[in-house]
Structures are given as C-alpha cells and as structure tokens.
Amino acid sequence: MPPESWASSPATRRSMLGNKRADTKPEVALRSALHADGYRFCKDHRIDLGTIKVRPDIVFTRAKVAIFVDGCYWHSCPEHGTQPKANAEFWASKLARNVERDREQAEALTRAGWKVQRLWEHVPLDEALAIVAALLADRGH
Template sequence: MPELRLRSELHRAGYRYRVDLRLDLVGARVRPDIVFTRRRVAVFVDGCFWHSCPEHGREPRANTDYWGPKLARNRERDRSNTLLLQEAGWTVVRLWEHVPIDEAVLAVREALKDADKRAK
C-alpha cells in the first residue's frame, strides 16, 4: 500500500506522526492517512481508482449504476474534506498512489517546512 511505504520512508527520515487519527471539524469528521498534529499538516494518499485519478483512473465497465455515483461521492468528499481542513487552518497534502516515493516524501517535507515558517 502506498501510504504504508510513505509512512515508512517518513519514519526512516526521523519524522513522527499520527495514523488513523480522526479530526473532528465543524461539518465533518476527517481521517487523513498521516497527521502531523503540532504542525497541522494532513496527508492523504489517494488511490487512482478510488479517487478517480485523471491520469490513471478509469470508469468501471461493470455495475456502473453503483460505481459511478460511488466514485463521484469519493471525489466530492475529497474536495469537501480538503476545504474544511484548510478553513480550520490545516495544510493539506494530497498525493496520488502513483507518485514516486521520493517525490511524495519531498512534498510532505515542503509542507512541514512551510508549516514551521508560519508558526514562527
């Protein structure tokens, strides 16, 4: 699973974070894949199929009456959760599962650096 690999690489680099942490926001409960609580950075690793990646996502051929609305709800929930987190002062990092691990780690590091700068 891509989020496990990212967690492993971040841990190896010395970062400490929370996993499976529910964030109770006004209007929703959100569970990012990785949460840096003190820095208020939430990281999501989105699967290409489940979150309709524009590069690798595809429309299902079977049971389209179920999958079409399901994937649309996933996309809408992603947009809504990102907006709610940002409104609550969080930095949101969304990565596709196909992003190379070194690029994913770099994106998280940059978000953490920006969060540190804002805190000063």
C-alpha cells in the same frame, strides 16, 4: 450474495470487500520513509471539524498538516482512474461521491487552519517524501 448487493458477481464482491481503507502499500511506504527520516506523526488520526469528521492517512498534529495518499481508482485519478463497465451507474455515482467528499474534507480542514496535501498512489516515493518534507518545512516543523 445478498440480493441488494452492489456487486455484479460474488467474485467482484469478495474482491471489493478485500480492499483496505487504511495501510495501503503506498501509504505504508510513505510512512516508513517519513519515520526513517525522523518525522513523527499520527496515522489514520480522526480530526473532528464540527459536523465533518476527517481521517487523513498521515497527520502532523502540531504543524496542522494532513496528508492523504489517494488510490487512483477510488479517487478518480485523471491519469489512471477507470470506470467499471459492470454496474456502471452505481460505480460512477460512488466514485463521484468519493471525489466530492475529498473536496469537502479538504475545504473543511483548510478553513480550520490545516494544510492539506493529497498524493496519488502512483507518485514516486522520493517525490512524495520531498513534497511532505517541504510542506512541513513551510509550516515550521
């Protein structure tokens, strides 16, 4: 393990490096359901907003709708988010920065005319699908 590592142990480091940035199970399930219902979209599509670059999980470019499927741990879900005990200061700062980045990105997208929807990973699939469908209907898609 590198001496400057953020991980509290080699096992923790291996576990954390194994976490995906894209194609998580909740995200893939939502994409599959949307596709089965006839929706077409881009996945992990980069949107350049000046100095801010955003990669929503699901993007409807014509409707200008950006969907994020947020993990409870990484995005500090008020219902299920937890704070690690090992290396607590590092992780508290990291998770707080994730939340701040989420807010900054949502504000930048909104200013650029996009509609942003953040869904927690624990939202039932049928509920998430209904939220996205309603949002697209509101945007004339």
